[in-house]
Amino acid sequence: MDKLIITGGTQLSGELRISGAKNAALPILAATLLCEEPVTVGNIPHLHDITTTMQLLGQMGVQLTIDEKMNIEVHSSTITKFEAPYELVKTMRASILVLGPLLARFGEANVSLPGGCAIGSRPVDIHIDALIKMGADIQVEAGYIHAKVDRLKGCKLILDKVTVTGTENLLMAATLAEGTTIIENAAKEPEVSDLAHFLNAMGAKITGIDTAILTIEGVEKLDNKNIHYNILPDRIETGTYLIAAAITRGSIKLKDVRPGTLDAVLDKLKEAGAEITIGENWIKLDMHGKKPKAVNIRTAPYPAFPTDMQAQFTALNIVAEGVGTITETVFENRFMHVQEMQRMGANIQLESNTAICTGSEKITAAPVMATDLRASASLVIAGLAAEGDTLVDRIYHIDRGYDHIEEKLSQLGATIRRIPR
Ligand code: EPZ
Numbered sequence: 001m002d003k004l005i006i007t008g009g010t011q012l013s014g015e016l017r018i019s020g021a022k023n024a025a026l027p028i029l030a031a032t033l034l035c036e037e038p039v040t041v042g043n044i045p046h047l048h049d050i051t052t053t054m055q056l057l058g059q060m061g062v063q064l065t066i067d068e069k070m071n072i073e074v075h076s077s078t079i080t081k082f083e084a085p086y087e088l089v090k091t092m093r094a095s096i097l098v099l100g101p102l103l104a105r106f107g108e109a110n111v112s113l114p115g116g117c118a119i120g121s122r123p124v125d126i127h128i129d130a131l132i133k134m135g136a137d138i139q140v141e142a143g144y145i146h147a148k149v150d151r152l153k154g155c156k157l158i159l160d161k162v163t164v165t166g167t168e169n170l171l172m173a174a175t176l177a178e179g180t181t182i183i184e185n186a187a188k189e190p191e192v193s194d195l196a197h198f199l200n201a202m203g204a205k206i207t208g209i210d211t212a213i214l215t216i217e218g219v220e221k222l223d224n225k226n227i228h229y230n231i232l233p234d235r236i237e238t239g240t241y242l243i244a245a246a247i248t249r250g251s252i253k254l255k256d257v258r259p260g261t262l263d264a265v266l267d268k269l270k271e272a273g274a275e276i277t278i279g280e281n282w283i284k285l286d287m288h289g290k291k292p293k294a295v296n297i298r299t300a301p302y303p304a305f306p307t308d309m310q311a312q313f314t315a316l317n318i319v320a321e322g323v324g325t326i327t328e329t330v331f332e333n334r335f336m337h338v339q340e341m342q343r344m345g346a347n348i349q350l351e352s353n354t355a356i357c358t359g360s361e362k363i364t365a366a367p368v369m370a371t372d373l374r375a376s377a378s379l380v381i382a383g384l385a386a387e388g389d390t391l392v393d394r395i396y397h398i399d400r401g402y403d404h405i406e407e408k409l410s411q412l413g414a415t416i417r418r419i420p421r
Pocket of ligand 1: 023026094120121122123124125126127128161162163164165166307308330331332373374401
């Protein structure tokens with residue numbers, strides 16, 4: 001397995017372009033299954049999860065063409081089967097996002113249940129219960145979701161929990177249902193809104209975008225022509241590089257971003273002592289060479305502080321001035337980066353779903369192991385501030401969600417290199 005070696009101690013500086021959002025690209029590529037006309041999706045990030053999604057659609061018989069600018073043209077009318085096999089789903093849980101579109105457009109879907117995951121059990125019961133309420137016949141057996149329906153029926157859905165991919169699956173399913181669907185307690189993440197705008201571009205009738213109540217008036221088909229939709233910038237990639245600069249007391253400017261999608265993160269960076277300036281599509285962070293101050297974080301659904309930025313802020317807290325608490329309320333096991341950071345000398349006490357971080361004068365490099373996507377990023381960030389060479393193993397996790405991370409960090413002056421297996 002590839003590894004990354006990071007030599008700590010360099011203050012990051014310079015400019016960087018942020019890629020399109022992984023968590024918008026995945027549902028939007030799944031949503032192309034709903035359209036009877038060819039659709040082009042632009043600003044696609046260069047990630048392993050995108051490759052997996054293309055494999056997933058390709059093995060169904062869907063035609064995909066990708067160009068050098070990472071635009072993907074999708075022709076779903078050549079589809080031959082409605083299946084998401086375990087071999088692919090086990091490598092990417094977000095494969096569940098083909099369930100809603102397949103059922104809505106073709107009336108049939110056989111999707112492997114996503115297995116467990118490092119950060120939590122992550123069931124899909126809300127997805128399934130709501131589709132049954134919309135009239136689908138769903139049997140779960142031998143690890144697969146077998147779903148059939150003549151035509152989904154619109155209805156009122158009140159989701160028990162705020163679920164991002166749950167909202168996305170049901171939003172996609174409702175676009176072709178008979179009658180109107182109302183989704184209450186819907187997720188408001190910017191990636192959900194990006195999907196809704198894409199669906200409307202294909203001819204869907206969705207209102208209430210950016211709110212917790214989405215209303216979808218079902219239509220017979222989605223067949224708008226000549227659609228070219230660009231994915232919104234990745235707010236988590238943006239936040240990750242801002243923290244990389246903050247932990248090294250540096251100063252960077254990020255371009256092609258959407259500042260309004262990460263207010264909670266920017267507020268916490270200001271509390272940590274960063275000077276933040278923003279423009280229409282750029283963010284500048286400057287620590288003026290100062291040590292960051294510890295902050296208290298509590299994750300929750302958007303617009304509150306995002307769980308996908310929790311591990312990265314834990315890394316910032318372990319070298320900050322003072323004591324900061326990190327409380328994780330979304331997933332039940334999202335502190336696996338803690339023991340790896342403790343190997344680097346971090347002073348962290350875990351109490352239930354809270355990590356109490358006491359800033360250390362210094363942390364030292366050590367061989368550490370990535371366990372999930374955002375934990376991996378947090379270990380790279382910690383390595384930027386550690387004395388010596390930190391070796392991060394199992395970085396296939398990173399390649400799923402960060403586009404060319406070592407090139408981007410090197411562009412900002414970091415000393416980082418990949419050791420192929
Ligand atoms: C999405 O996962 C993201 N993935 C995750 O990003 C992100 O951490 C998460 O939302 C929360 O923001 C994609 O968008 C591809 P949830 P998702 O359904 O949709 C429970 C990353 O690092 N739940 O919002 O799977 C669930 O167990 C990844 O990019 C049910 O109980 O998360 C969790 O506790 C990691 N039943 C909570 O809801 C269900 O049917 C929120 O999960 C669905 C969810």
